[in-house]
Amino acid sequence: MIASVRGPVRHVGLDNVVIEVGGVGLLVHTTPATASECRTGGEATLETTLVVREESLTLYGFTTADAKALFEQVQTVSGVGPRLALAMLSVYPPDAVRAAIAQSDLAALTKIPGIGKKSAERLVLELKDKILAVGVDPASLSVQPAGASDDAVGAQVRAALEGLGWSAKQAADAVKKVTGSPEAPTEVSAILRAALRELGR
Known part of the structure; x- marks a missing residue:
């Protein structure tokens, strides 16, 4: 498992970056907000998760361990893969995703592309108790879209x-x-x- 990467940024896309580690350029898929924080030629450190498929090895990166943890947690729900998990974090910050699940806010969850009513209900059903079990107070969380974002x-x-x-x-x-x-x-x-x-x- 590649748990984190640090090195010079060789390329910045809209939803990915290439970071050089030991002379090897690693393509890391991120949210648009995370990619926008990276600068070509600068150094970046990202918490990462390696998703292994029969035909591919795909690296996903996050600026915080919290975002990485949520990315991994939502994928325990049937029907939620890495692309959908990344879409959640592209629309909402981690606490807002937790708030939507803890408050059974289906309207907020269905604003995420790829999540319909049934998927939203499944997320609430399978994760609400787990989120509340770690001491999260849903009343203290706010469901707000991810931070502000260029013919x-x-x-x-x-x-x-x-x-x-x-x-x-x-x-x-x-x-x-x-x-x-x-x-x-x-x-x-x-x-x-x-x-x-x-x-x-």
């Missing part, structure tokens, strides 16, 4: 949103809405986070 720029953001599961029309509408004012953000990461908030309404 090659618009195209990149739309592609990232579609990769997370929204339709082309939903992605285009969200980008149009968040970039339609003079005060609108101009960076890819800022537009992306704003679009995720808009889609999470």
Whole structure:
């Protein structure tokens, strides 16, 4: 198991980064917010989980051990794989996912692309008691979308949103809405986070 990686950042994509470790470039899949915090040429440290499949080895990275733990926990639920787990953390921070589950907030959970009512109910059924068992007070948690988020720029953001599961029309509408004012953000990461908030309404 590769539990963490640290090294120079060789490439930053919208939802992945390449980090050089011992002369080997490792492709690490992340949330758009995590990728936006990395800078090409700078150094990054990510907590990681290696997902082994018959045909692939895929590395997922997180800025905190908490996000990594939740990523692994939600995959214990039938029907939830790494892509869906990553989509959850792209829309909401870890505490907000826990809050939605602990409060049986199906409306919040179904705002995550790929999660319908049945999947949301299954998440609550299988994880609510486990989350409450570790002393989490659901009243102290808030279900808020993940933090604030850039026309090659618009195209990149739309592609990232579609990769997370929204339709082309939903992605285009969200980008149009968040970039339609003079005060609108101009960076890819800022537009992306704003679009995720808009889609999470």
